[in-house]
Structures are given as C-alpha cells and as structure tokens.
Amino acid sequence: MFEQEVKELIIEVLQLEDIAPDDIDNEAPLFVEGLGLDSIDALELGVALQKRYGISLSADSADTRRHFASVRALAALVESQGKK
Template sequence: MLSLEDEVKQLIIDALQLEDMTPADIDADAPLFVEGLGLDSIDALELGVALQKRYGIQLSADSEETRKHFASVNALVALIASHQQ
C-alpha cells in the first residue's frame, strides 16, 4: 500500500499528466509552484479538483490558507491527514 505522501505525489502526476515523472522524482519538501515543480494556476485548479474528488476536500481558490496547503507535497499530506481523522 502506498504511503499518503506517495499517494499525493501520484495524484499530482495523474491530475497534471506528468507522464515523464515518478513519485520518487518529486521532493516532498520542494515548492510546488515557482521553483520546485513549477506548477501554475491552471495546475492548481486541476489539483484542487483531484483532491476534492479523491479526498472530499473543498479548497477556496482565493484563500491564503489554500496557498499554504499547496506549498509542498508535505503540506498537502498534512491537509489530507487532518481531514481523515
């Protein structure tokens, strides 16, 4: 069974169709936007939809809190873990 971290990495790869990447290629502490994976706002929307479908998590696109959750894979893992309790 995948760890939640690897599950989130795979979700990112699947949602954003990053076919040339594996979960091992994604640094869990690296920023998802700007440097790191270099995602953009469209990617954020697609990732938000994928998180909603998979984990039932509603995120507000304009929220400062949402930006913190999208900071890194580890931040997303913490968000999902807090919703699963």
Template sequence: MSELSIELKHMIIEALDLEDISVDDIIDEEPLFVEGLGLDSIDALEIGLALQKRYGITLKSDSEDTRKHFSSITALESLVESQRVK
C-alpha cells in the same frame, strides 16, 4: 516517504498528466509551484479538483490557507490528514 505522500504524488502526476515525472522526482518539502515542479495556477485548479474527488476536500481558491496547503507535498499531506480526523 509515507504512504499518503506517495499517494498524493501519484494523484498529482495523474491529474496533471506529467509523463516525464516519477514519484521519486517529487521531493516532499520542495515547492510545487514556480520553483520545484514549476506548476502554475491552472495546475492548482486541477490538483484542487483531484483532492475534492479523492478525499472530499473543498478549498477556497483565494484563501491564504489554500496557498499554504499547496506549497509542498508535506503541506498537502498535513491537509489531508487534518481532514481525515474530522
């Protein structure tokens, strides 16, 4: 688990107020939505706001790319890394 992966997991837990979930419960490659963590569209909005606050990343809610970025922790990690390079 990378440092960024752990940071993203903490961010999701805090943003969504997931009291019964720990960093170790979130598997990097598992889906965040429907299966996996079972998050929904409201959760996606909260995660989007948290990403914007913490990393300055703005995403389009209706974009196919956004869906791909939100598919797993690994995908979110790639998104944050690509934005940091710019």
C-alpha cells in the same frame, strides 16, 4: 502519510509522464520553483483532491496557498481533514 499517494495524484492529474513519484521532493515547492506548476495546475489538482478525498478548499484562501506549498503540506491537509 499520504505523501506517496499525493505525488501519484499530481502525476496522474497533471499528466507528468516524465516524472516518477520518487523524483518529487516532499519539501520542494510545487509552484514556480520545484515542479514549476502554475495556477491552472493548482485548479486541476484542487478539483482532483476534492473529488478523491472530499476535502474542502477555498480558491481565495491564504490557507489554501499554504497547503499547496509542497507535497508534505498537501498530504497534511488530506490527513487533517480525515478523509480517504
């Protein structure tokens, strides 16, 4: 699973210096509740995921919103696209 790697990427890209990977729940929402990320954070994270893993994302897609629901969902997206 890429969950730990995704957590590290989130912390690195969004410069969440006061949060450790173990502080992020795999199932917790990334936006509003949970980490409390916003749309700018989503854009930055999406670009980082595209660069690092070569995955494709559509900003307007309902699927993309679903993939960004939690760390587990993002890790599943990376795994399903089979990129590393």
